[in-house]
Amino acid sequence: RYGIGMACSFFEGYLTHVLPSDGARFVGFAENIAIYEANQGVVFPVKKLFIIITKSMYCPPDLKQFNKPNRTDLARLEACESLSDVEKDVAGVKNRTYRNSAYKIHRPGSDPVYLAAECATPLHTLHLVLQKRALFEELKNIDVEEVVNDFCTMLRSIISKSHDCHDKCELVYFDNTNPDLNLADVLLDKIRELE
Amino acid sequence: RYGIGMACSFFEGYLTHVLPSDGARFVGFAENIAIYEANQGVVFPVKKLFIIITKSMYCPPDLKQFNKPNRTDLARLEACESLSDVEKDVAGVKNRTYRNSAYKIHRPGSDPVYLAAECATPLHTLHLVLQKRALFEELKNIDVEEVVNDFCTMLRSIISKSHDCHDKCELVYFDNTNPDLNLADVLLDKIRELE
Ligand SMILES: Nc1nc(=O)c2ncn([C@@H]3O[C@@H]4COP(=O)(O)O[C@H]5[C@@H](O)[C@H](n6cnc7c(N)ncnc76)O[C@@H]5COP(=O)(O)O[C@@H]3[C@@H]4O)c2[nH]1
Helix, strand or coil: HHHHHHHHHHHHHHHHHHHCCCCCCCHHHHHHHHHHHHCCCCCCCCCCCCEEEECCCCCCCCCHCCCCCCCCCEEEEEEEECCCCCEEEEECEEEECCCCCCEEEEEECEEEEEEHHHHHCCHHHHHHHHHHHCCCCCCCCHHHHHHHHHHHHHHHHHHHHHHCCCCCEEEEEEEECCCCCHHHHHHHHHHHHHC | HHHHHHHHHHHHHHHHHHHCCCCCCCCHHHHHHHHHHHHCCCCCCCCCCCCECCCCCCCCCCCCHHCCCCCCCCEEECCCCCCEEEEEEEECCCEEEEEEEEEEEEEECEEEEEEEEEHHHHHHHHHHHCCCCCCCCCCHHHHHHHHHHHHHHHHHHHHHCCCCCCCCEEEEECCCCCCCHHHHHHHHHHHHHHH
C-alpha cells in the first residue's frame, strides 16, 4: 500500500539523516536549531521539525503561498535563512545535502514566532505523479484519502517507536481545501499546545 | 506494488529535477556535464547519468567500495568533484539541493574515463527499511527480487515515454552478489556500447 511504503522511505531516507545526531559531523536537529538561534539572535519556542501534511497532497514551493492574500489582520508565514546543511555520502552520491527551512510567523500586533517547517515531500511527489496519467498509468486507481491516512498513521507509528526521532518532530495535518483555515494560525496553535 | 511506486516517485521527485533544463536557472544534465568538462579539463565519453541498480539493493556510500581490493590489474572507480548543484524550492523546503557525482574509472595502462554515476537511492532506502524489522513490520513480507524487477521495468518504461529524460540517463543492472563482477568494468562495457 502506497502510503505505508512512502512513510517508511520518508523516515529511513530522510528523517534519520536530519533529526538525530550521527555521532560525528552532525549534532542533531535540536542542536542545529540552537546554533541557528545563537547565530541569528532569535528564539524557536518549539525546537522540533514541523512536518505539514495537506489534505489534497498539494504542497507549494514556499509555505508563504498558504497565506491569505490581502489579510493583514491574519498571521502569515515568511521564509528565513535555512538551518545548517547536513552533508553525507549516500548510495554513491558524494556529499548529498539535506537542508531544513526556518520560517517566521508574523503576528499582527505581536512578536514573530520562529519554527522549522516543511511539507511531507513524498505526498507532493505523489500529487505530481497523479497529474501525469500518461507516464504513470499503473497508479491511476490510487485513492488519495487512503494514501494520506496510511502515510500519517504509519509515520506516526514509526516515529513513536523510534528512540532517536520521536521527540524531534511534529506532524501537522492541514486541510488546505478549507478556505477558512490559515496555516500560520494552525501552526501557532500547535506551538502553544507544545510550548 | 512497492517497486512500481518507488520508480514513479524516483522519476517525478528526482530525475525530473536533475535531467531536463527547467527553462530558468538549470541548464539540464548534458549541459551541466559540458560545463564540468570545460572547468575541469576532462572529457565524459557519455554525457548521461548512469543509475546503478544492485541485485541485493545494497548501495555503499561511495562507489569505490565496489572496487576489488588489492587488484591493481583491474579497473577501479574514484570519486571526483561533484557536478554543479541544482537548487529549487520544493514543498516548503527553500533551496533544496540536488547534487550528482562524477567518478573517474582508472584503467591499468590506459587513460581514465569520466562519468556521472550513482546508485538508485530508493532501493538503498528500502534495503535499510528491511533491516529494521521492529520499526517497519508492515513491510516484512516484501520479495526483494520482485521489487527490484518491478522498479527496473517501471523506471525503464517511464523514462522511455518521457520526452525530457529518455536520452539523458542509463540504467545499469549490477549483480553485486557475484564476486567475479567488477562494477568499474561493467560501466566501461556500457560506455563502449553507448559511445
Ligand atoms: N540520489 C538522490 N539525490 C537526491 O537529492 C534525491 N532527492 C530525492 N531522491 C529520491 O527520489 C525519490 C523521490 O524523492 P522525494 O523527494 O519525493 O522523497 C524523499 C523526500 O520526501 C525525503 N527527502 C529525501 N531527501 C530530502 C531532502 N534533501 N529534503 C527534503 N526531503 C528529502 O525522503 C524521501 C525519500 O528519499 P530517498 O530515499 O533519498 O529517495 C528519493 C525518492 O526515492 C533523491 N535521490
